[in-house]
Amino acid sequence: MKSLFLCIGLLVSSAFASIQLTPDNFKLKTAQGNWFVLYSKEPSPAWTQLADEHKAWKQHGVYFGHFESSHDDTTIQVYRNGESITTFPGTDLASVKQHMVSDSWLRGSVVLTKDWLELIQTGGAPWLVKFYAPWCGHCKKLAPIWDLLASALEPSHVNLAEVNCETDKDLCSSQKVAGLPTLKL
Incomplete structure (x- = not known):
């Protein structure tokens, strides 16, 4: 049932x-x-x-x-x-x-998957990607700063995205993420 x-x-x-x-x-x-x-x-x-x-x-x-x-x-x-x-x-x-x-209208921090990471690497507005894990202490400290950055970048031409390395281990591995958090442009 x-x-x-x-x-x-x-x-x-x-x-x-x-x-x-x-x-x-x-x-x-x-x-x-x-x-x-x-x-x-x-x-x-x-x-x-x-x-x-x-x-x-x-x-x-x-x-x-x-x-x-x-x-x-x-x-x-x-x-x-x-x-x-x-x-x-x-x-x-x-x-x-x-x-x-x-296009630069997408604002805030977007959760990425493998397909979307490959797509954003093909061009357009630059993307700053945060790789994190929910259990990571440094990631937890970065979270409010990341949210503030997402709102501060609202009118700019930089997109923010994030990848949860706990749920998307293969993607983090393919991006050679060795420590958390990791930021990549």
Whole structure:
């Protein structure tokens, strides 16, 4: 019975990673923050996966939405505080991901995975990455300073990210992290 509730919970949380936008709520929802909006008859599995993988980015003001369209053309429109800033073909998720990490609108400290670390190394705005572990005393002392830095860099062109070496040991190893915390630009 517990596994049934867990499965239902996962399906529900996944379903809401991409917010359904309608003519009635579109203007209000997209008025604040950064929105990646898929215009299509229905969200593709790849779009749903992208939105689900990055639902934690809501804390950074990044949202994923779907607007049902009767057209056969699928597009992804990027909005910043209600204004359209760019458009991608709906099947070009690689360009969308590149835009997500190369534009300087992404603020705060973003949790990185291996795929995203590889992507940010390809260019765009510079990234300062903190490698840490929750049990590390020096990491705990750095945490409030890191948060202060994240808010101080708000208007600048430097992005902050962090990797938890406890949960992502392979990534930390591949980056030759020998001690904690480690900061890399």
